[in-house]
Amino acid sequence: MSVDATTVRRIAHLARIAVTEAEVPHLQGELNAMLAFVEQLSEVNIDGVEPMTSVTPMEMKKRADVIDDGEIPDDIVGNAPETQNHFFLVPKVVE
Amino acid sequence: MTDLTSLTIAEAREGLASKSFTSLELTDAHLGAMEAARSLNAFVLETPDQARAMARAIDAKIAKGEGGPLAGIPLGIKDLFATKDVRTTACSKILGNFVPPYESTVTSQLWRDGAVMLGKLNNDEFAMGSSNETSCFGPVVNPWRREGSNTTLVPGGSSGGSASAVAALLCMGATATDTGGSIRQPAAFTATVGVKPTYGRCSRWGIVAFASSLDQAGPIARTVRDSAILMRSMAGHDPKDTTSVDIAVPDYEAAIGRSVKGMKIGIPKEYRLDGMPAEIEKLWTEGAAWLKAAGAELVEVSLPHTKYALPAYYIVAPAEASSNLARYDGVRYGLRVPGRSIGELYENTRAEGFGDEVRRRVMIGTYVLSAGYYDAYYLRAQKVRTLIKKDFENCFAKGVNAILTPATPSAAFGVGEKGADPVEMYLNDIFTVTVNMAGLPGIAVPAGKDAQGLPLGLQLIGRPFDEETLFSLGEIVEQAAGRFTPPRWW
Numbered sequence: 338m339s340v341d342a343t344t345v346r347r348i349a350h351l352a353r354i355a356v357t358e359a360e361v362p363h364l365q366g367e368l369n370a371m372l373a374f375v376e377q378l379s380e381v382n383i384d385g386v387e388p389m390t391s392v393t394p395m396e397m398k399k400r401a402d403v404i405d406d407g408e409i410p411d412d413i414v415g416n417a418p419e420t421q422n423h424f425f426l427v428p429k430v431v432e
Numbered sequence: 433m434t435d436l437t438s439l440t441i442a443e444a445r446e447g448l449a450s451k452s453f454t455s456l457e458l459t460d461a462h463l464g465a466m467e468a469a470r471s472l473n474a475f476v477l478e479t480p481d482q483a484r485a486m487a488r489a490i491d492a493k494i495a496k497g498e499g500g501p502l503a504g505i506p507l508g509i510k511d512l513f514a515t516k517d518v519r520t521t522a523c524s525k526i527l528g529n530f531v532p533p534y535e536s537t538v539t540s541q542l543w544r545d546g547a548v549m550l551g552k553l554n555n556d557e558f559a560m561g562s563s564n565e566t567s568c569f570g571p572v573v574n575p576w577r578r579e580g581s582n583t584t585l586v587p588g589g590s591s592g593g594s595a596s597a598v599a600a601l602l603c604m605g606a607t608a609t610d611t612g613g614s615i616r617q618p619a620a621f622t623a624t625v626g627v628k629p630t631y632g633r634c635s636r637w638g639i640v641a642f643a644s645s646l647d648q649a650g651p652i653a654r655t656v657r658d659s660a661i662l663m664r665s666m667a668g669h670d671p672k673d674t675t676s677v678d679i680a681v682p683d684y685e686a687a688i689g690r691s692v693k694g695m696k697i698g699i700p701k702e703y704r705l706d707g708m709p710a711e712i713e714k715l716w717t718e719g720a721a722w723l724k725a726a727g728a729e730l731v732e733v734s735l736p737h738t739k740y741a742l743p744a745y746y747i748v749a750p751a752e753a754s755s756n757l758a759r760y761d762g763v764r765y766g767l768r769v770p771g772r773s774i775g776e777l778y779e780n781t782r783a784e785g786f787g788d789e790v791r792r793r794v795m796i797g798t799y800v801l802s803a804g805y806y807d808a809y810y811l812r813a814q815k816v817r818t819l820i821k822k823d824f825e826n827c828f829a830k831g832v833n834a835i836l837t838p839a840t841p842s843a844a845f846g847v848g849e850k851g852a853d854p855v856e857m858y859l860n861d862i863f864t865v866t867v868n869m870a871g872l873p874g875i876a877v878p879a880g881k882d883a884q885g886l887p888l889g890l891q892l893i894g895r896p897f898d899e900e901t902l903f904s905l906g907e908i909v910e911q912a913a914g915r916f917t918p919p920r921w922w
Contacts, residue, residue, distance in 0.1 A: 338808070340799070352754060352798040353761070353775070354791055355783035364795065367854060371796050374855045375743040375809070381816050388814035389821065391675075392645060392871030393632045393896065398674045412533035416765035425763050427774050 338376075339369045436461035437601040438917075441505055441658040444604060448494060448504045455494065455504030459487040459548050462506045466550065466602045469922050472573045474587075474597040476511055477519055478551040486548040493546070502665055503546030508603035510594050511552040512559055513539050513649075514638040518549075522640040523567035524557045526760045526785025528767045536638025537670045538607060538649045545665040550603050554593030557787045558757065559614055559642045562860040564592025565851060566789040574622060574844050575600040575918040579885035585844040588618030588860070594652045595622040599918060605653040605662050609639060611646045612745055613840075613864030616876035619652055620839035620889030623878040623916035625659045625906065626652045628864075630897045631871035632677035635670030643752035644675075646745075646868040655915070656877060656906040660684035663899065679897065687900035688907045693727030695901070698827055698835040702738035703863060705841065712838045712888065715880045719836055719890040722912035723905060733832060735823040740816050741866040742858060747800050747813035748869075753790075754797030760785060792854065821870040828895050834905055837863050839876040839889035867893050875902040879913045887916050 340348070345365045349356040356364065410423040419426040436458050439447065447453050463480050483506065490504045514520050514532035521527040535543075543549070556566040563586035564572040572592040574585040576599070587596040591608035595618035598606050608615040610628035619626025627650040634649040641647065651662035664685065669678040699720060704713070720730050762768035762781030769784045771777035786794065800809035827835065841862055850857050867874040872893055879890040890909055894902045 338805075344799075345795075348795050348799045348802070350779075351802060352794050353758075353778040353782055354786065354794065355776075355779035364792070367792055368796055368799070370853065370855055371746060371792070374858075375747055375813075378740055378743050378747075378812055378816055381737070381740055381812075381819065383812060383815040383819070386815040386818050388811055389645075389817040390814075392817075392821065392869075393630070393675070393677060395632070395675075395677060398671075400671065400674075409533070414764075415533060416530050418762065418766070418768035427763055428771065428777055430774050 338372055340365060340372065437465045439604070440655050441604050441653065441661050442655070444505060454491045455487040455548060456484060456491055458504060459483050459506045459550070462550055462603055469600055469602055471922050472575060472596050472600055473570055474554055474572050474593040474600065474602060475508065475551045476521070476523060476554045476569045476593065479518060479549055482518070483548055483550050490546050490548065500545035501661065502542060504548060505546070505604050506548045506550050507542060508550050508553045508594060508597045508606040509539055510555050510591055510607050510609060512555055512609050512640045513607055514640070515539055515549065515552065518552065520552065520640070521568070522558050523555050523569055524785065524787070524790065525568045526767050526782070527765070530765050534638060537635035537672060538639065538666050541665050541668060542607070547665070553597055553606055556590035556592065557790050558640065558753070559590035559609055559611055560753070560789050560793055561589040562613065562617055562857050563850065564589040565847065566787055568787060571847050572596045575922065576622060576844060576886055577921065584847045586621070586847055588621035588844060590614040591618050591652060595619055595624050595626070598622070598624045598652050598654055600922070605651055605658055607649060607666070608652045609647055609649050610868065611642050611749060612868050613861035615650045615652060616864045616874055616889070616891055617840050617860055619876040621844040621887065623887035623918070624652050624654055625656050625878070626650065626876045627659045627663055627899065627902070628867060628874045629663065629667060629899055630873040632675050633667050633873070633897065633899070635668070635673040635676045637670055637672040641756040643749040644756060645752060646749060656903055656910050657685060657688050659875070660688060660903045677897070682900055684900060684903055687903040690904045691727065692723065692904050692908060695728045695833040696831050697723050697728045697730050698733035698832040699730055700733050700735045700738065700835055700837060702735050703837045709842060711882045712841065715888050715890065716836070716838050719879055719909055722909055723836065726908045731832065733827045733835065735827065735866070737816065737819045737823050738866055741820050741869050742862055744813040744816040744820065745865045745869060746858060747809050748817060750793040750797030751801050751810050752797070754794045754801065757790070757794055789854070817869050820866060824870045824872060833895070834901050835893040837891045837893065839863060839891040843882045843884070843886035843888055863891060872896060873899045873902055875906045877906045877909045878916050879909055881916065
């Protein structure tokens with residue numbers, strides 16, 4: 338399989354990465370090189386094989402449903418580019 | 433006094449205990465070496481004030497007969513580990529000036545045991561790379577050079593800063609992380625020892641995530657013993673990481689010198705690649721002979737799905753990366769590039785903040801997870817991963833204790849020599865990536881030099897949670913091959 342220019346723009350949008358028109362052909366070439374490389378997996382017989390979900394056989398750990406952290410709003414917004422009164426600021430979302 | 437920076441951790445531990453020198457003296461010696469080696473670009477942040485404060489505090493403890501297993505030992509920390517109040521960037525522009533208000537579990541255990549932090553080490557951006565050339569801080573320089581040449585070589589990656597700093601005697605050991613070979617490949621390129629523990633052995637909490645089902649922290653050090661000393665402090669159960677395993681941490685150092693008589697060492701025929709350089713082949717044969725001389729039994733084994741590990745990895749790892757890196761949105765931390773809408777803000781921030789390799793992997797990961805392609809790519813790759821793991825299980829079920837392979841298909845290459853074709857760069861990890869796909873432990877040990885005088889390493893792959901056998905076998909290789917130190921030119 339290979340991707341065309343339209344698909345490259347669609348993937349970039351899905352990944353939320355702005356891509357200029359001038360970058361599309363180059364990215365298309367790179368993505369197609371990677372897809373050509375992974376193409377060899379199609380020759381493996383995977384009939385009846387379970388997909389891996391956990392590389393170490395272990396039971397899913399569950400923590401106790403208790404509050405063990407909190408009251409640290411200064412820490413939480415401390416690295417944010419723009420904040421006001423412990424809120425993260427973003428461009429207007431609702432008109 | 434001998435040059436303090438040339439001591440091993442084990443030697444420094446003795447010197448500190450017998451009061452031959454203080455941690456402050458040891459720390460100052462390393463801070464001086466770091467300053468003199470800035471041209472290597474191994475450190476992206478030096479923390480001399482914090483280092484001296486930590487050294488003074490531990491000296492006071494040592495004087496009272498306290499301290500811990502790593503009391504007073506100065507270490508470098510890969511910039512993928514969150515360090516409280518100390519800038520942590522994963523060497524990406526998108527994290528900008530991120531200063532974590534928390535400490536990663538692995539580094540907190542090092543400080544608990546008395547280690548001293550010298551600074552943060554360079555790595556490929558988000559640990560995506562095999563040459564440390566994708567870092568937003570620029571490439572790291574390998575202290576090794578080809579004989580009679582001034583060509584600047586890469587230290588490997590993604591833990592290139594860790595490997596370069598340890599090899600150049602800038603720190604006594606370093607933390608590193610390994611998703612497809614990022615500890616073992618740079619260790620092999622710099623004649624250092626690198627350990628990738630079993631998945632779940634070290635907590636991933638507080639380490640910037642790349643591909644969560646493959647990422648594992650481990651040490652880079654100058655000797656097998658030193659790597660065992662560091663492993664004991666880094667390993668352990670952490671309730672904050674649900675994939676961290678709740679089993680006791682053995683005294684890894686005690687495994688060194690243990691007899692390997694009667695152990696079965698697998699030599700996988702699929703690792704004998706067409707066109708493999710004769711010197712890699714020779715190194716591998718020599719390594720096998722050393723283990724045999726120590727009483728181990730060599731057996732040929734087959735890992736039939738080996739060739740599919742790298743292509744499967746380049747679906748699984750980017751898929752997980754695309755999901756993990758979705759958090760970098762310009763809102764909660766890091767870089768923010770304005771836009772007219774929230775969507776534009778995301779897109780502009782991520783376009784500006786991610787480097788080429790990261791963008792490429794996020795995009796391929798997004799594609800293989802997208803509707804209509806998930807089954808053909810991601811699900812198929814996860815099934816192939818099951819087969820890769822099964823290969824190893826079959827081999828261990830036949831009584832094989834460990835597997836011996838070359839660590840890399842070549843010695844270090846020049847800065848800018850590879851990378852025009854991303855797939856060519858990816859082939860660096862051909863011998864190491866299977867281990868991550870199967871969640872196994874692996875160690876890279878320096879074993880010789882190529883015709884140009886550059887170090888080469890061997891890899892030992894172990895059974896799950898049997899790092900001890902790797903330390904026993906690794907030390908035999910180390911004893912036979914000797915240690916390698918780059919001549920100082922910087």
